[in-house]
Amino acid sequence: MTKSNLQKVLESGAFAVTGELGPPKSGQRDVIEQHASHLKGYVDSVNITDCQTAIVRTSSIATGRILLDMGIEPNIQMTVRDRNRIAIQADVLGAAALGIKNILCLQGDHATLGNEPKAKNVNDLDSMNLISALKKMRDEQEFIGGDKMDAPIDIYIGAVANPFADPFEYRPYRLAKKIAAGADFIQTQVIFDMERFERYMERVRELGLHKKVHIIAGITPLKSVGAARYMQNNVAGMLVPDHIIDRMRKAKDKKAEGVNIAVEMIEHLKTIEGVAGVHIMAVAWEEIVPEIVTRAGLYPRPKFD
Amino acid sequence: MIVADRKPLAEILKNIEPYKKVLILGCGECVTVCMTGGDKEARETALALSIARKKANNPVEVKSHTVERQCEPEYLESARHLVEEADVVVSLACGVGIQNMNQYYADKRTLPGVNTTFMGMPVEQGVWTENCLGCGNCVLDETMGICPIARCSKSMLNGPCGGSQNGKCEVSKDTECAWHLIVERMMKFNKLEALQEVKEPKDWSTSHHGGPRKMIREDVRL
Structure with a gap:
């Protein structure tokens, strides 16, 4: 089996760095290339969102192939919102055929929150079922329904965790369930409330989960006070504490302060036992990623032959 | 009703x-x-x-x-x-x-x-909520009597999703997160370990997705 770069980094014990790209609301390859170019060499893998917040965009798999052409490793996000198990498994095979190795399993924001609020929400599988399905396809060469695949596929299975959603006490158990279902690595929701994340990780360590899966902590550099408020109020399952909003408000150069906060958070995350890397979500601000990665002491990135 | x-x-x-x-x-x-x-x-x-x-x-x-x-x-x-x-x-x-x-x-x-x-019930004067989708494969025994198919916006069998906050669903602050309710009730009955089982993908063929349904009871047919 050929391993993805992300898998090699995580298994080497190096602190991983992943980036994120939101495909455009157009079919412009050059726009994708332009945004992705900022990330090249500074991250180990780039998440490609799958119509995030239920907004129609270029498909994640197609975008992933464009990144591969640029020499950037993609991590394809796949939600269960828009496709049933037939379409999902077909897309997994298609992604594998295109050379994509990392697949991140998500439920997906509800369609009523996006730009096609009248759409039918599919949810044939749930995110947990998707993890199990990928594991079954990879390890047993078998589809959900039991039919055998003709040949094995190489995929590295990711899942997400939101330490800031409720019920808080249950979240570490849900993480355990995702590991049991087959997740190889976890990317968390954006962290602003470090105190709550610390408490979450403490429980994760008590349950020994950090030894069973690679946990990559989510970070977003803030651009403005408005962005912080927007996330607090409008992004499902996101907590932005007042002290962060205050700090942004008092800052003269908002963007610089946003970057300072992100770098400080990464420095802090590096010290937390069980955090295997950082996922920097600077969607539509990809050009800031090299500065954050460099200032956080995470450049250059490990290379493998 | x-x-x-x-x-x-x-x-x-x-x-x-x-x-x-x-x-x-x-x-x-x-x-x-x-x-x-x-x-x-x-x-x-x-x-x-x-x-x-x-x-x-x-x-x-x-x-x-x-x-x-x-x-x-x-x-x-x-x-x-x-x-x-x-x-x-x-x-x-x-x-x-x-x-x-x-x-x-x-x-x-x-x-x-x-x-x-x-299909639902009145919860207070002038307010009714949806409770059942008639999926043909009841899971209420596994979810403490709270239906995740009808009451979770995403019909999850392994919830709650990351959009659950303060007991509310991401779809609307007026909608209770069914999985939050299920987890709370599991805790109340000391049954949280039951939630650790990864539920298999749902068999939707017993629901409308299997085509329009018909029930035939040979024992009561004339």
């Missing part, structure tokens, strides 16, 4: 525009209890339609009547003379009753006067 919401008057008016004699047919079951299509609402709707048509200089004769149960053929016969003298019937029953009328009185059109919304 089956919950329904009366269609906007303008829509009903548009649908009955070509007709001169209209029968508004209420139902004495679920739509009476949810105060949408019982005898009272049938009378009110008839009156409102006749006033509106009079104002529009297109007077109409509107009668109203209510049968005990529109979803079963044997209850429809009592309305025969009224149905036959009308040009069209507007049913305030759920979609089952409306179809039953069209089938039983096949020579007459029965139009919908309501939008059938869901």
Whole structure:
């Protein structure tokens, strides 16, 4: 089996760095290339969102192939919102055929929150079922329904965790369930409330989960006070504490302060036992990623032959 | 019960525009209890339609009547003379009753006067919630009596998703997160370990996704 770069980094014990790209609301390859170019060499893998917040965009798999052409490793996000198990498994095979190795399993924001609020929400599988399905396809060469695949596929299975959603006490158990279902690595929701994340990780360590899966902590550099408020109020399952909003408000150069906060958070995350890397979500601000990665002491990135 | 919401008057008016004699047919079951299509609402709707048509200089004769149960053929016969003298019937029953009328009185059109919304129950005066999707494969034994198929916006079997905050669903702050309720109830009964089992993908073939359903009970057939 050929391993993805992300898998090699995580298994080497190096602190991983992943980036994120939101495909455009157009079919412009050059726009994708332009945004992705900022990330090249500074991250180990780039998440490609799958119509995030239920907004129609270029498909994640197609975008992933464009990144591969640029020499950037993609991590394809796949939600269960828009496709049933037939379409999902077909897309997994298609992604594998295109050379994509990392697949991140998500439920997906509800369609009523996006730009096609009248759409039918599919949810044939749930995110947990998707993890199990990928594991079954990879390890047993078998589809959900039991039919055998003709040949094995190489995929590295990711899942997400939101330490800031409720019920808080249950979240570490849900993480355990995702590991049991087959997740190889976890990317968390954006962290602003470090105190709550610390408490979450403490429980994760008590349950020994950090030894069973690679946990990559989510970070977003803030651009403005408005962005912080927007996330607090409008992004499902996101907590932005007042002290962060205050700090942004008092800052003269908002963007610089946003970057300072992100770098400080990464420095802090590096010290937390069980955090295997950082996922920097600077969607539509990809050009800031090299500065954050460099200032956080995470450049250059490990290379493998 | 089956919950329904009366269609906007303008829509009903548009649908009955070509007709001169209209029968508004209420139902004495679920739509009476949810105060949408019982005898009272049938009378009110008839009156409102006749006033509106009079104002529009297109007077109409509107009668109203209510049968005990529109979803079963044997209850429809009592309305025969009224149905036959009308040009069209507007049913305030759920979609089952409306179809039953069209089938039983096949020579007459029965139009919908309501939008059938869901299977649910009243939670306070004037408020009803959806509780069951009729998926044909009940999991309430595994979820502490709270249905994740009907009450989770994403019908998850392994919830809650990351959009659950303060016990509310990401879809609306007015909607309770079913999985939050399930987890709380599991904790109350010391059954949290039951949630650690990864539930297999749901078999949707027993639901509408398997095609329109029919139940045949050989033991009670004549």
